[in-house]
Amino acid sequence: MTHTWAGEFDSLRKEQKRLAFIIPISLAIIVVLLYMQFGTWKDAFIVIATLSFRGSWGHGFLVRQSNTIQYLCRGRLHSLIGVATLGAVVFMSGVRRAQRECRRYGPRTRLR
Numbered sequence: 296m297t298h299t300w301a302g303e304f305d306s307l308r309k310e311q312k313r314l315a316f317i318i319p320i321s322l323a324i325i326v327v328l329l330y331m332q333f334g335t336w337k338d339a340f341i342v343i344a345t346l347s348f349r350g351s352w353g354h355g356f357l358v359r360q361s362n363t364i365q366y367l368c369r370g371r372l373h374s375l376i377g378v379a380t381l382g383a384v385v386f387m388s389g390v391r392r393a394q395r396e397c398r399r400y401g402p403r404t405r406l407r
Contacts, residue, residue: 322343325343326339326340326343329342329343329384332384332388333387333388333391338387338391341383341387342380342383342384342387345379345380345383346376346380
């Protein structure tokens with residue numbers, strides 16, 4: 296006698312296999328785009344590293360809440376992670392621009 300899984304459990308397994316393939320590819324594409332933006336792998340990985348911190352705090356908050364609040368806040372959490380990542384990109388761009396300007400104009404002026 297054999298059992299076959301069907302219904303929601305079977306759909307869950309199929310989607311997990313699909314996401315196990317899609318998520319690493321999408322993260323690789325994001326890293327390449329960040330590399331194209333900044334020109335160094337170091338800066339690209341710094342921005343990617345901020346994702347884990349933002350996601351872990353939000354996930355920790357959702358685990359402590361009830362199921363109703365979890366489902367309501369999950370979409371907002373994902374959008375906040377996106378906004379925070381955009382903030383990290385803008386911040387890193389500003390830091391690198393300030394460093395370039397300091398190298399360009401720094402020797403001409405003296406700090407007292």
